[in-house]
Amino acid sequence: MAKVLPGDVVGSTTTHLAGPGTHVHDSKICASIIGSVSTVSASSKSGKPTLSIPRLPSRSSSQPLKLNTLPALNSTVLCRITRVQQRQASASILLVDASPTTLLPASLTHLTSTTASSEDIYFSAVLRREDVRLTEKDKIVMNESFRVGDIVRATVISLGDEKNYYISTGGNEFGVVIARSEEGNAMVPASWKEMKDAVTGRVELRKVAKPVFQYGMLRVRSGARQPATKPTEPVPRWLATIHRLPESRQLRSPTMDEVISPSEQSALQSRQREAACLRHRDAGIFLLAHTAPLHPQSVPMRKRYST
Amino acid sequence: MADRRRINGPASGTAIPIFTPSIAGAHTLQRTRKPNQLRKIYLQPGVVPTASGSAYLELESLYHPSSFLNAVPSSLKLSCVIHGPKPLPRNANFSSNLQLTINIKFAPFATRQRRGYIRDVTERDIGTHVGTALCGVIIPDRWPKSAIDIIITILEAEDDVQWGSGTQQQNTVGGLGNMNVVSGCITVASAALMDAKIDCLDLVTGGVAAVVPKDDGKFVHHLDPSVIEEPFLNSLCVVGYMPARDEMTLVWTRGNIPSYSDGQMCRFDSLLDSAVNAAKGAHVVLRQVATELAQAESTRLIIDESKT
Numbered sequence: 001m002a003k004v005l006p007g008d009v010v011g012s013t014t015t016h017l018a019g020p021g022t023h024v025h026d027s028k029i030c031a032s033i034i035g036s037v038s039t040v041s042a043s044s045k046s047g048k049p050t051l052s053i054p055r056l057p058s059r060s061s062s063q064p065l066k067l068n069t070l071p072a073l074n075s076t077v078l079c080r081i082t083r084v085q086q087r088q089a090s091a092s093i094l095l096v097d098a099s100p101t102t103l104l105p106a107s108l109t110h111l112t113s114t115t116a117s118s119e120d121i122y123f124s125a126v127l128r129r130e131d132v133r134l135t136e137k138d139k140i141v142m143n144e145s146f147r148v149g150d151i152v153r154a155t156v157i158s159l160g161d162e163k164n165y166y167i168s169t170g171g172n173e174f175g176v177v178i179a180r181s182e183e184g185n186a187m188v189p190a191s192w193k194e195m196k197d198a199v200t201g202r203v204e205l206r207k208v209a210k211p212v213f214q215y216g217m218l219r220v221r222s223g224a225r226q227p228a229t230k231p232t233e234p235v236p237r238w239l240a241t242i243h244r245l246p247e248s249r250q251l252r253s254p255t256m257d258e259v260i261s262p263s264e265q266s267a268l269q270s271r272q273r274e275a276a277c278l279r280h281r282d283a284g285i286f287l288l289a290h291t292a293p294l295h296p297q298s299v300p301m302r303k304r305y306s307t
Numbered sequence: 308m309a310d311r312r313r314i315n316g317p318a319s320g321t322a323i324p325i326f327t328p329s330i331a332g333a334h335t336l337q338r339t340r341k342p343n344q345l346r347k348i349y350l351q352p353g354v355v356p357t358a359s360g361s362a363y364l365e366l367e368s369l370y371h372p373s374s375f376l377n378a379v380p381s382s383l384k385l386s387c388v389i390h391g392p393k394p395l396p397r398n399a400n401f402s403s404n405l406q407l408t409i410n411i412k413f414a415p416f417a418t419r420q421r422r423g424y425i426r427d428v429t430e431r432d433i434g435t436h437v438g439t440a441l442c443g444v445i446i447p448d449r450w451p452k453s454a455i456d457i458i459i460t461i462l463e464a465e466d467d468v469q470w471g472s473g474t475q476q477q478n479t480v481g482g483l484g485n486m487n488v489v490s491g492c493i494t495v496a497s498a499a500l501m502d503a504k505i506d507c508l509d510l511v512t513g514g515v516a517a518v519v520p521k522d523d524g525k526f527v528h529h530l531d532p533s534v535i536e537e538p539f540l541n542s543l544c545v546v547g548y549m550p551a552r553d554e555m556t557l558v559w560t561r562g563n564i565p566s567y568s569d570g571q572m573c574r575f576d577s578l579l580d581s582a583v584n585a586a587k588g589a590h591v592v593l594r595q596v597a598t599e600l601a602q603a604e605s606t607r608l609i610i611d612e613s614k615t
Contacts (some may be wrong), residue, residue: 003601005594006501007509007551023446023508025552032446032506034601055504070392070450123394123452162401162452 004031004053011037011051019052069096071123071156071165078177079125079167081150087129089146091154092122093165124164127154131168132207144193144205145169151178153209175209323421338529338536339369343581345531345588346382350494350596352502359455360389360503364495366487369533383487384462387495389503391455399454404447405505406454409438411492417464418484433485436559437492440513440547443556444497446506455505459492466534480562483517483534486545489559490515493547494589501597509549510593511556514585516578518542518562528581530588544578548586555583 004010010022011029018029019040031037035053042049055069071077071093079091130137132145146152153174154167169175172192179187179195181204187195189208196203340346347367355361368382395406411434413422441457465484490513497511517532518541526541542562546555564574 003598003605005510005597005601006507007549009551021506023506025508030508030551032449032508033504034501034597034604035504036601036605070453121393159451162395162399163397 003034003036005034006030006032010053015048017048017050019050021053021055022051071096071125071159073156073159075156077125077154077156077167079152079154081127081146081148081152082124084142084146084148086142089127089142090164091125091127091152091167093125093167094122094151125154125156125167126160126164127152127167127169131157131166131170134170145207146176147179147206149180150176150206153177169207169209172210176206177209179204179206338532342527342529343584345585346533348494348589348592350498350592352498352596352600354386355388358388358390358503359392360499360501360505362387362495362498362502364491364498366491369535382463383465383491385459385488385491385495386462387457387459387492387499389455389457389496389499389505391503392450392453392505393455395452395454401452403451405445405450407438407442407445407447408454408456409434409441409496410456410458411437411461412459413461413464417461419466429485433489433492436489436545436557437496440489440493440511440557441496441500443547443554444507444509444511444549445500446508449506455503457496457499459496461488461492464488479538479540480543482561483515483532483537483540483543486515486543486559486561487531487533489513489557490545490585490589493557494593498593498596502600509551510590510597511547511549512586512589512593513545513547513557514582514587514589515543515545516581516585517544518564518574518578528578530581530585542578544582546579546582546586548583548590550587550590555579 008031009028010031013024013027013029016029016039018024021031021033021035022029023032024030029051031053033053033055035055038052038054040050040052075097077093077097078095079093081089081091083090127146129140129142132140132142152169154169155171155174156165157168158166160166175192176195181187181195181197181200181202183197183200183202185197185199187204187206188198189211190196190203192208192210193205194203195206195208346369349365349367350362352360352362354363364383364385364387366383392405395402399406410426411430412426413430415422415424437457437459465487467481467484493511493513497507500507501510515531517529517537518526519529519532519537520539520541521527529537532540532543540562542560542564544558544560546559547557548555558579560575560578564578
């Protein structure tokens with residue numbers, strides 16, 4: 001596609017709408033950033049298609065990404081909790097609208113590092129007590145929902161004031177994604193309010209996010225003696241590994257339901273299979289399982305599964 | 308009393324070269340380029356990988372073989388780094404627009420006379436001019452509650468007056484070096500903004516023009532003047548120009564507009580036009596560099612663009 005530079009005319013307001021990355025001047029739609037123009041067809045029959053210039057990562061994959069994405073209303077953000085108080089929790093926004101295009105295995109390590117989130121690099125967000133859950137808001141105890149250092153998936157509900165955005169974890173898919181237990185081990189989700197230490201099996205209370213895969217899903221049938229696939233297909237190595245997990249690591253619970261289609265198994269590399277089986281030695285792999293279980297190059301993008 | 312914060316030189320002092328203000332029989336150089344010919348520009352974006360955007364600019368150095376002390380060719384070397392958009396500092400007020408902070412610093416070795424480590428008035432002044440030029444081109448409402456830092460380091464600057472021509476300094480207006488620096492800063496900051504993918508109305512570039520007296524009493528406009536070649540200057544002008552909209556974001560002039568004997572059109576307009584032409588020349592280079600950057604980006608992307 002042809003590249004446009006800031007100031008180049010890409011369309012007219014009579015036939016198109018101006019999307020992100022463009023501005024309007026004298027009924028002409030002009031580019032604001034360097035990139036290629038993408039056209040999104042109109043949402044309604046009488047509407048006009050939208051011209052936009054998407055911001056794509058400009059550095060090579062070996063370096064951390066430099067996407068300038070600002071938290072917008074209703075965008076999904078990944079944050080790290082920095083302070084827990086009685087009425088609110090403070091967090092630093094690490095990633096906005098994370099998707100397989102923004103998450104690459106090489107760049108995940110900086111998310112799970114234990115260094116404090118610097119105030120002047122990450123935007124601050126506040127999670128109020130009444131925004132933690134959708135139901136029984138008066139019974140929320142902040143210390144039983146979050147701890148300092150947890151990685152949380154939340155949605156932006158307000159742009160807030162000059163200091164903080166306001167986020168909310170109300171909803172099944174929002175809540176704690178990665179957490180470490182008091183002993184320092186990675187924890188796996190056990191239910192919507194509990195996480196289990198992967199090594200000792202001890203239960204700690206958190207407001208846990210339901211693992212929802214956007215691009216492909218994963219079924220874990222723990223406790224079953226038969227493999228989930230048909231008898232004619234060979235059992236994938238990762239699935240066989242699941243059944244050998246001890247009782248304390250069972251992931252099955254009435255509130256969690258994850259499905260993978262057999263056709264996608266052939267496309268997975270062995271490394272991603274291990275990640276997908278939720279072995280939580282490394283909390284970073286767990287994050288992969290939540291947001292980007294499959295290497296973007298090996299699997300074509302699918303539409304989001306509705307749960 | 309020992310200063311432990313810096314690595315100091317020998318306590319006994321060193322002998323620094325002192326440039327004599329005037330040399331008897333100094334050889335003054337003449338401009339060999341055409342009046343509308345600019346010096347060649349080297350512009351490279353993306354030189355600092357850890358920053359959001361960066362660029363490096365260097366102007367062609369006009370080499371004149373000479374045995375005199377004053378005929379040292381000087382060129383311009385600038386490095387620009389952009390950090391952001393990042394959150395506003397704690398004590399800042401809410402703003403729905405992007406806050407711009409420009410920081411210009413001469414390296415201590417950048418000019419003939421060694422500069423200090425602390426920002427002085429000249430640097431703040433140049434920063435104000437460059438800030439004015441860039442504020443007119445950035446679209447600020449896309450980035451509420453955010454700030455960007457633009458840091459420009461001048462590795463080699465140009466002289467303000469021609470050295471070795473002490474007696475002739477009264478017939479010229481000074482400040483050409485600073486104006487060339489402002490013009491270069493605008494261009495390099497524009498390249499860095501493009502690299503950082505900050506929304507801009509257009510690629511703004513800087514251009515300098517000077518009114519130079521000729522021997523026959525008439526005046527001619529020189530684009531992209533260099534103080535090493537121009538002993539006499541009547542007036543100077545630097546502009547920041549956006550070609551797509553045909554608009555200027557910065558105008559800074561010095562000197563007096565001469566009165567022409569043959570009654571031509573207003574001189575200020577024609578001086579501005581000349582500076583705009585100089586900016587257009589720099590814009591051609593910037594556009595070429597931008598196109599190369601865009602091509603390089605598309606070959607490095609992970610996801611095929613047709614899927615976006």
